[in-house]
Amino acid sequence: MTSQNLHSSSLTQRYQPVAVVGPYQEPNNQWSTPHATAGTPPTVPARGIKRNTPSDCTHSHESNSRVLPDAWTNSAHDQIRHPNSNLIHECNLLLRPQNNMNLNADSGIKNHMGNNAHDVNVNRVQSPVSRTDIKWNSMPWFHGKISREQAEQLLQPRTDGLFLVRESTNFPGDYTLCVCFQNKVEHYRVKYHDRNLTIDDEEFFENLEKLIEHYQLDADGLCTKLVKCLPKETTFKNAPKEIVSNSHDNDLFVIAENELEICEPIGKGEFGEVMLGKWKKQRVAVKVLKDSSEAEAILMKSLHHENLVNLLGVVRRKEQVLLVTEYMSKGSLVDYLRSRGRLHVTKRDQINFAFDTSAGMEYLERMHVVHRDLAARNVLIAENGVAKVSDFGLARNEKNTCLESAKLPIKWTAPEALKLNKFSNKSDMWSFGILLWEIYSFGRVPYPRIPLADVVKHVEKGYKMEAPEGCPPEVYEIMRQAWDLNPDNRPTFKDVKAKLQILKQTTTL
Helix, strand or coil: CCHHHCCCHHHHHHCCCCCCCCCCCCCCCCCCCCCCCCCCCCCCCCCCCCCECCCCCCCCCCCCCECCCHHHCCCHHHCCCCCCCCHHHHHHHHHCCCCCCCECCCCCECCCCCCCECEECCCCCCCCCCCCCCCCCCCCCECCCCCHHHHHHHCCCCCCCEEEEEECCCCCCCEEEEEEECCEEEEEEEEEECCEEECCCCCEECCHHHHHHHHHHCCCCCCCCCCEECCCCCCCCCCCCCCCCCHHHCCCCECCHHHEEEEEEEEEECCEEEEEEEECCEEEEEEEECCCCCHHHHHHHCCCCCCECCEEEEEECCCCEEEEEECCCCCEHHHHHHHHHHHHCCHHHHHHHHHHHHHHHHHHHHCCEECCCCCHHHEEECCCCCEEECCCCCCEECCCCCCCCCCCEHHHCCHHHHHHCCCCHHHHHHHHHHHHHHHHCCCCCCCCCCCHHHHHHHHHCCCCCCCCCCCCHHHHHHHHHHCCCCHHHCCCHHHHHHHHHHHHHHCCC
16 A cells, blocks of 8 residues: 555545544633634544644742732632642643543444544554553654653654654553654554554554554555654753653652762752752752652653753652752852842843743743742753743643642732632743843842732732833833733733744844
């Protein structure tokens, strides 16, 4: 069979889609926005179903700045719970595999519909529950347990035929072939059938390698033949190869406690103290969590971006969890600004910090993750001057953003989040506006002339801080837009990143 025969009547019948599923309609709730609209349905490829619903992967410190007014905790639907009682559950929801929707011959629904995009060739036959797992880690095209979103992020630039293979998240035990075509990524389920592998129930292969070789020679019904694989790279540059993930450890790198040397304290956050550590002859940051929840680590493990602080692994103690992350030698952004001031922090430094932070937040926005505690104190500076967003103790996917009883940083938190417990990427944008003000005021505390107890009252009346001295008008306009009382009117991080990139290119001093 060849790709030239793809449109013949026999093959058209062979690759007849099981069902075409339209955009998933999200139930109305307090996080929905009135202007949300469904996207235009994409073209269905030659074989299988392609769906248009994005995957919902998703998913301080003045001492007196985190206050939750009593009047805002009394409504029945906003009851406050223990701060970390549901963290693991929420992050498990974030990382839990989703189901596909299959139809049988009678057009009855077999499984519940999941919210997955570009899901090609949804098969009816379930994979075996238990089998001898073949290890393909030595193959350059096999990327192991990565999510659909991570695969699409890795497959760049999207030249036709660029591909990788990952373990299936919807069907544990099977694989997924991810192929670039027409600037999109198609995901083909590779399932087991009588100890052989198949995509279409007609061509069978004894292993993944032979399957890849076959489709490298001919598309044979795929959107395109496989042209070039995307070689895998070590996710964390500083993580040694001996460390392997364990399926019982939520795919976290577990570091033996005797391999980690803990030195002096270097910071303290809302959810734990941060220490300087040494591990495998390198300096690392060690966050000592106040409880044994691994929710922050699980979320960090699923996020990979050059402007987010990398998680290297976890150390499990009897009643405590240590998060081991890359060491950011120049400390927090707010301390960096305050200690160096106008004499040493240039306008180019400022726009670089702003752009780096927006890039990290734009990635979280794409991954449907809400940070909820964005501020200059939670942005760290690496030795090379790159700014990275850190401290994901409050972060959630956008479907599970109800905040428990953690104290809120009043001056950084959007009004709808403070009063109605509505957190979103748009409430993060409000916080980003405050962070921009911090950058261009060289680390001053926001609302400097207003008592903390009066900040919310002034903000609700439409008060906006004035531009810091020397702040470019274009940056101040971003601040003002970020502080719009209507969340729908605030810009997206994608838009802000684009504006800051232009400013970055034109800022020379």
